[in-house]
Amino acid sequence: MQVVDIAKCISCRLCAFDCPAYAIEMTLNPAAEKYKYYPVVDFGKCVFCYQCVRVCPTQAYVTSNMYNLASFAREKIIKDVLKKDIES
Amino acid sequence: MSGSKYIEIPIGPQHPALHEPILFRVKVEGEKIVDVIPSTGYNHRGIERLCEDNTFLRDVFLAGRVCGICNVIHTTCYSECIERVGNIDVPPRAKYLRTILNELERIHSHMLLFAILGELIGFQTLFMLVMRDRESILTLKELIAGNRIQADYVMPGGVRKDLTPEKIQQIKKALDQVRARIKYYKKVFENDSIIKKRLSGVGILDVQDVYRYGFVGPIARASGVKSDVRCEDYYAAYNDIPFNVITRNECDSWSRMMVRVDELFESVNIVEYAVDHLPEGPIGPKAMIRTVKAGEAIARVEAPRGELVYYIISKGGDKPYRVKIRTPSFNNILNCQVMFKDANLADLPAILVSLDPCISCMERLVVVEENGRAEMKSLVDLAR
Ligand code: SF4
Ligand code: SF4
Numbered sequence: 001m002q003v004v005d006i007a008k009c010i011s012c013r014l015c016a017f018d019c020p021a022y023a024i025e026m027t028l029n030p031a032a033e034k035y036k037y038y039p040v041v042d043f044g045k046c047v048f049c050y051q052c053v054r055v056c057p058t059q060a061y062v063t064s065n066m067y068n069l070a071s072f073a074r075e076k077i078i079k080d081v082l083k084k085d086i087e088s
Numbered sequence: 089m090s091g092s093k094y095i096e097i098p099i100g101p102q103h104p105a106l107h108e109p110i111l112f113r114v115k116v117e118g119e120k121i122v123d124v125i126p127s128t129g130y131n132h133r134g135i136e137r138l139c140e141d142n143t144f145l146r147d148v149f150l151a152g153r154v155c156g157i158c159n160v161i162h163t164t165c166y167s168e169c170i171e172r173v174g175n176i177d178v179p180p181r182a183k184y185l186r187t188i189l190n191e192l193e194r195i196h197s198h199m200l201l202f203a204i205l206g207e208l209i210g211f212q213t214l215f216m217l218v219m220r221d222r223e224s225i226l227t228l229k230e231l232i233a234g235n236r237i238q239a240d241y242v243m244p245g246g247v248r249k250d251l252t253p254e255k256i257q258q259i260k261k262a263l264d265q266v267r268a269r270i271k272y273y274k275k276v277f278e279n280d281s282i283i284k285k286r287l288s289g290v291g292i293l294d295v296q297d298v299y300r301y302g303f304v305g306p307i308a309r310a311s312g313v314k315s316d317v318r319c320e321d322y323y324a325a326y327n328d329i330p331f332n333v334i335t336r337n338e339c340d341s342w343s344r345m346m347v348r349v350d351e352l353f354e355s356v357n358i359v360e361y362a363v364d365h366l367p368e369g370p371i372g373p374k375a376m377i378r379t380v381k382a383g384e385a386i387a388r389v390e391a392p393r394g395e396l397v398y399y400i401i402s403k404g405g406d407k408p409y410r411v412k413i414r415t416p417s418f419n420n421i422l423n424c425q426v427m428f429k430d431a432n433l434a435d436l437p438a439i440l441v442s443l444d445p446c447i448s449c450m451e452r453l454v455v456v457e458e459n460g461r462a463e464m465k466s467l468v469d470l471a472r
Contacts, residue, residue: 018143018146018376020146049149051149051240055376
């Protein structure tokens, strides 16, 4: 899966514009000082084409070896990811 | 079929010998097949229409998902077509890299077919062995493109990832092993009595029928028709690379498999030549190609199953006006009834698998209406 480093994002929306699966939504972060929108990837829609990684002008996306999406039930996926994130 | 002396047996749409949804309505008289009516429409996804709603760049990924097995070939054809519409130059290195991936895909597609053949004729060991060797090709694909199957490698104007010298060494090493394995499979196909008995002499397709119904790819080549888009039309780097077009004259299921076996050797040679002669330079344009000027173009490439055609009309802007895709299986499957005439019912899977059917990629232009039979006729007419 790809992970976004929000600190690098400049809210240019290119990733959201080019995503073939319409999986990226630009979300408002009122607390941010300068770049107020950041991308949120819906991994239920993502087809892992890595176009977002390719187009980002600031290399905010990082490809990773995480594969937690492989699960039998949708609820379990989300739980697994959250649990792992909390633990680490 | 009341009042008829034939019995009609439905084969499919779930797993008609292959793992894809298509219905064959087989009319038999005793054990003999009298007619086969292929009936499609179980897997229609409306990709051509979707392409019109999405931008040129998003359509690259849609084109790759027309067919899982030949996704690089679909994206190559789509990109070549866009490049012809927009007069976009591709750097030579990108052309060579496209060729390498295209050929790797041909190798793993043909190997998958050998495995399925083994499974269908009751030769499970062949299935296991071929799948193991196919794995090394998939590893090579992952090494180059970053993904085993769905590579998303080709973009309009170039490719997405470059090759390093270390990777080239790995590719060469793996190809040597694969070549030895293909030699072994060739021996198996030539000498094994099960394969010979099940395949030779069944599903005869003579040259006149190839021309009459427009069969393409290895099926046409196995009937002695020398047709290969790689040398008829220039795309990727095929005009720089020497290779032979394999033809045979037996016209049966066995010769269709043997053409594919011999093509594997050619493909391995092409990849080796391409990595040896890889030109230096960029692999694509600096900026993504998002808009294409108005115009229209046609591009043809040779997919593992035959000639693949894309036709794109652009009216300027960032979305295509029309994307028309014609896949090889469309011709090959809808016209397959000529091969089944007078065959034995038990030979149906053996003939079907020799066509290398790819149902998901032909399921686009389907105008299925309620009274299926009459419509089917016109669909078969369309495929001619
Ligand atoms: S990998 Fe592809 S589908 Fe997934 S979020 Fe990125 S652009 Fe969208
Ligand atoms: S492309 Fe990169 S910089 Fe632009 S919005 Fe997406 S993550 Fe942010």
